[in-house]
Amino acid sequence: MTAPLLQITDLVKDFPVKSGILQRATGHVRAVAGVSLDVNKGETVGLVGESGCGKSTLGRMLVRLIEPSEGSIRFEDEDIAHLKGPELKAMRLRMQMIFQDPYSSLDPRSPVGNSVAEGLKIHGIGDSDERHERVMEMLDVVGLESYHAHRFPHEFSGGQRQRIGIARALIMRPKFVVADEPVSALDVSVQAQVLNLLKDLQKDLDLTLLFIAHNLAVVEHISDRVAVMYLGRIVEVTDRDSLYANPTHPYTQALLSSIPIPDPTVNRNRIVLQGDVPSPLDPPSGCRFHPRCPIAVEGVCDVEEPELLEVGDGKETHVAACHLRTGAHRHLDPAPR
Amino acid sequence: MTDDRKPTGVKRPPEMDFTALDAAEGMSVEPVTQWHLFRTRFGRHRLAMVSAGVLFTLIALAVFAPLIPGLKDPIDPLVDETGRALNLIAPRADFPFGTDQLGQDMLARVIYGGRTSLQVAGLTGLMVATFGTLVGAVAGYYGGWIDNLLMRFTDLVLSLPLLPVAIVAAAWLRETFEGREAMTLAVLLGTLLWGTLARIVRAEFLSLREKEFVEAARAAGARDRRIIFRHVLPNAISPIIVNATLVIGVAIILEAALSFLGFGVRPPTPAWGQMAAEGGRLAVGGAGAWWMVVFPSAALIITVLSVNFLGDGLRDALDPTQSIERK
Numbered sequence: 278m279t280a281p282l283l284q285i286t287d288l289v290k291d292f293p294v295k296s297g298i299l300q301r302a303t304g305h306v307r308a309v310a311g312v313s314l315d316v317n318k319g320e321t322v323g324l325v326g327e328s329g330c331g332k333s334t335l336g337r338m339l340v341r342l343i344e345p346s347e348g349s350i351r352f353e354d355e356d357i358a359h360l361k362g363p364e365l366k367a368m369r370l371r372m373q374m375i376f377q378d379p380y381s382s383l384d385p386r387s388p389v390g391n392s393v394a395e396g397l398k399i400h401g402i403g404d405s406d407e408r409h410e411r412v413m414e415m416l417d418v419v420g421l422e423s424y425h426a427h428r429f430p431h432e433f434s435g436g437q438r439q440r441i442g443i444a445r446a447l448i449m450r451p452k453f454v455v456a457d458e459p460v461s462a463l464d465v466s467v468q469a470q471v472l473n474l475l476k477d478l479q480k481d482l483d484l485t486l487l488f489i490a491h492n493l494a495v496v497e498h499i500s501d502r503v504a505v506m507y508l509g510r511i512v513e514v515t516d517r518d519s520l521y522a523n524p525t526h527p528y529t530q531a532l533l534s535s536i537p538i539p540d541p542t543v544n545r546n547r548i549v550l551q552g553d554v555p556s557p558l559d560p561p562s563g564c565r566f567h568p569r570c571p572i573a574v575e576g577v578c579d580v581e582e583p584e585l586l587e588v589g590d591g592k593e594t595h596v597a598a599c600h601l602r603t604g605a606h607r608h609l610d611p612a613p614r
Numbered sequence: 615m616t617d618d619r620k621p622t623g624v625k626r627p628p629e630m631d632f633t634a635l636d637a638a639e640g641m642s643v644e645p646v647t648q649w650h651l652f653r654t655r656f657g658r659h660r661l662a663m664v665s666a667g668v669l670f671t672l673i674a675l676a677v678f679a680p681l682i683p684g685l686k687d688p689i690d691p692l693v694d695e696t697g698r699a700l701n702l703i704a705p706r707a708d709f710p711f712g713t714d715q716l717g718q719d720m721l722a723r724v725i726y727g728g729r730t731s732l733q734v735a736g737l738t739g740l741m742v743a744t745f746g747t748l749v750g751a752v753a754g755y756y757g758g759w760i761d762n763l764l765m766r767f768t769d770l771v772l773s774l775p776l777l778p779v780a781i782v783a784a785a786w787l788r789e790t791f792e793g794r795e796a797m798t799l800a801v802l803l804g805t806l807l808w809g810t811l812a813r814i815v816r817a818e819f820l821s822l823r824e825k826e827f828v829e830a831a832r833a834a835g836a837r838d839r840r841i842i843f844r845h846v847l848p849n850a851i852s853p854i855i856v857n858a859t860l861v862i863g864v865a866i867i868l869e870a871a872l873s874f875l876g877f878g879v880r881p882p883t884p885a886w887g888q889m890a891a892e893g894g895r896l897a898v899g900g901a902g903a904w905w906m907v908v909f910p911s912a913a914l915i916i917t918v919l920s921v922n923f924l925g926d927g928l929r930d931a932l933d934p935t936q937s938i939e940r941k
Contacts, residue, residue: 342829369833369834377826381825382826384831384845385827386845386848386934395831431935445830
């Protein structure tokens with residue numbers, strides 16, 4: 278097997294917490310606490326997790342809008358975690374991001390054609406005629422008309438704006454794109470359009486996509502593989518089908534059980550988690566999920582931090598970080614399957 | 615590296631001609647330049663159009679004053695055939711604005727006074743806009759210790775009591791810059807008045823730099839300078855214009871105040887504030903020379919109002935979210 282396009286190893290991001298009149302750093306929030314993940318060329322990896330679990334921070338680190346505190350990001354055999362200056366600028370051609378909020382991600386004072394063309398201009402690609410042509414081509418690809426280029430963002434609907442955001446990212450012909458909840462701000466009816474557009478483009482352009490979302494249905498629709506994040510760590514990674522058919526980590530199970538089923542006659546077994554997400558300022562000892570975990574075992578889960586290990590359901594790509602479901606303490610699982 | 619991946623993207627039936635659909639709904643399908651939009655919106659703002667005309671006329675009169683046929687000298691006292699001074703003459707056909715106590719023609723003095731006053735106002739406005747925007751932008755965009763340093767300095771300037779400092783500085787500077795009083799006054803007022811704008815711009819930058827379009831520009835590879843000038847500043851332009859026009863009004867009024875106290879532009883060089891102050895003294899002093907107050911004051915008021923309306927019009931015309939339809 279060839280090396281993955283993107284190889285994330287032990288990535289960490291700490292944000293300082295400042296307080297007092299001198300704004301001294303009095304502590305830090307570990308938003309991403311040691312994440313390792315491989316993304317293969319041409320695949321779509323869904324990244325799910327609840328609000329505040331660090332998934333957006335992770336995505337922003339990958340496209341280097343935030344500099345990682347520790348760890349490495351290998352992209353096409355080059356460590357991009359701490360690139361600076363011209364190397365960083367050159368890297369940006371190969372990696373792009375689609376933003377969450379189509380209302381704040383377009384400059385309200387700039388005609389959308391200029392916004393789409395900006396990347397080309399910054400990198401000095403083509404003369405103004407060629408750039409114009411590429412903008413028109415890109416607008417057409419995302420389903421807008423060429424005369425839209427002269428309009429301003431406020432003249433478009435949310436879905437159209439998000440298409441413009443997609444055009445802006447893809448006009449650079451990147452290899453890897455991080456889509457940070459690209460449809461969560463859109464109406465449900467428009468979500469499908471934008472998702473399908475992304476899916477088509479991904480296939481046409483042989484894109485590699487990291488799709489960040491909190492909506493599991495959306496992730497199921499678009500992803501080849503799914504990574505589940507909880508409080509700054511990845512707790513389970515697997516291909517889409519086995520995630521939905523055979524969720525292993527108790528957190529994944531709880532997440533999946535929360536998907537509404539549009540059928541009142543179905544008897545749902547919802548797993549309702551107790552309590553709130555703990556503060557990342559002071560994360561729990563051992564397994565970060567143990568205070569809310571329905572199957573946590575005292576003396577094991579609150580002591581040792583679990584690693585991502587093979588689940589052993591016949592798929593070597595299915596890994597989870599749970600003492601009771603993978604690894605040495607399996608016999609303690611109160612609800613073995 | 616060549617890249618020949620060709621996206622096909624959205625597939626739509628050929629019979630769907632959106633251009634025709636949009637055109638049928640009265641939406642513009644023609645490419646419209648931003649300059650055209652600006653002109654259309656500005657042209658619709660009648661007060662601003664009139665103000666622009668008024669300001670243009672005032673400036674042209676001041677600049678080309680020596681070329682105006684029949685305009686008398688603003689400094690030479692007028693005398694009649696017998697050698698008697700023609701002083702304190704009420705407005706009449708040959709002296710439309712009357713004459714002052716020295717027999718100087720008021721019309722000429724108001725027109726020439728515009729040279730000083732408009733220069734002070736314009737230069738002060740320009741200085742404040744440039745310096746205030748620069749300080750506010752750097753402080754708000756970079757934050758941290760730079761922000762702290764610049765803002766404490768701004769606080770210091772803002773805490774200076776305006777008139778006393780201006781009086782002391784004007785008295786001190788006039789010896790050094792004899793004959794260039796307008797410039798000196800403008801620099802002085804500019805140095806004292808930029809603080810408010812710096813604070814406003816900083817606040818705008820603080821909120822705008824967190825927007826996703828700034829991140830998007832950074833992800834495209836833009837450097838700070840491009841982000842500041844292309845993306846953040848254009849979005850902060852409204853408060854800058856509003857504040858700059860207010861400052862121009864304040865500068866004209868401060869010039870008047872300083873002249874009244876004897877620290878502004880010194881006679882015989884005319885300036886509107888100085889003339890109004892002088893005229894006020896005489897009018898109140900029983901000479902009844904109302905024309906000595908009314909004409910320079912009118913010039914002051916018209917200028918201040920015009921600048922404010924012009925600023926209003928500019929702000930609206932530069933805002934793409936303003937509709938170009940007549941309301």
